[in-house]
Amino acid sequence: MADFIRVWKEVDIEDVRQHLLIVGEARGDCSSCRALGIDYSSTKTCPNCNTVFKYVASRTREIKKIKTKRPDLIFIDMEDYKKITGRLKAQDLFSSKKLPE
Numbered sequence: 545m546a547d548f549i550r551v552w553k554e555v556d557i558e559d560v561r562q563h564l565l566i567v568g569e570a571r572g573d574c575s576s577c578r579a580l581g582i583d584y585s586s587t588k589t590c591p592n593c594n595t596v597f598k599y600v601a602s603r604t605r606e607i608k609k610i611k612t613k614r615p616d617l618i619f620i621d622m623e624d625y626k627k628i629t630g631r632l633k634a635q636d637l638f639s640s641k642k643l644p645e
C-alpha cells in the first residue's frame with residue numbers, strides 16, 4: 545500500500561521562492577513574478593518571467609493528482625512555505641526598524 549507522508553528536508557528558501565509553482569483550484573501561479581492562470585499540469589517554465597519551476601505547492605489537498613501530473617517537481621507543503629516566508633517577512637520588518645548599533 546502506498547500513501548503520502550511529508551518528509552523533512554533542508555532547502556534554500558530563496559531558491560524555493562524563485563522556482564515555485566503554486567497550484568490553486570484549477571490553475572497555478574508563479575511565486576517569482578505572481579503570474580496567474582498557469583496550466584500546472586504541463587508548464588515547465590513561467591510564461592511570464594521564464595523562471596524554471598522546480599517546486600510545486602498546493603492550496604488544495606489534491607496532492608495525489610498533482611504528484612501524478614508533475615513527478616518532475618519537488619512537492620513542498622504550502623503551510624510550511626507560508627510559515628517560513630511569513631517569518632522572514634516579519635524579520636525584515638523588524639530589522640529595518642532596528643536602530644543602528
Ligand SMILES: [Zn+2]
Pocket residue numbers: 574575576577578579590591592593594595
Ligand atoms: Zn513568473
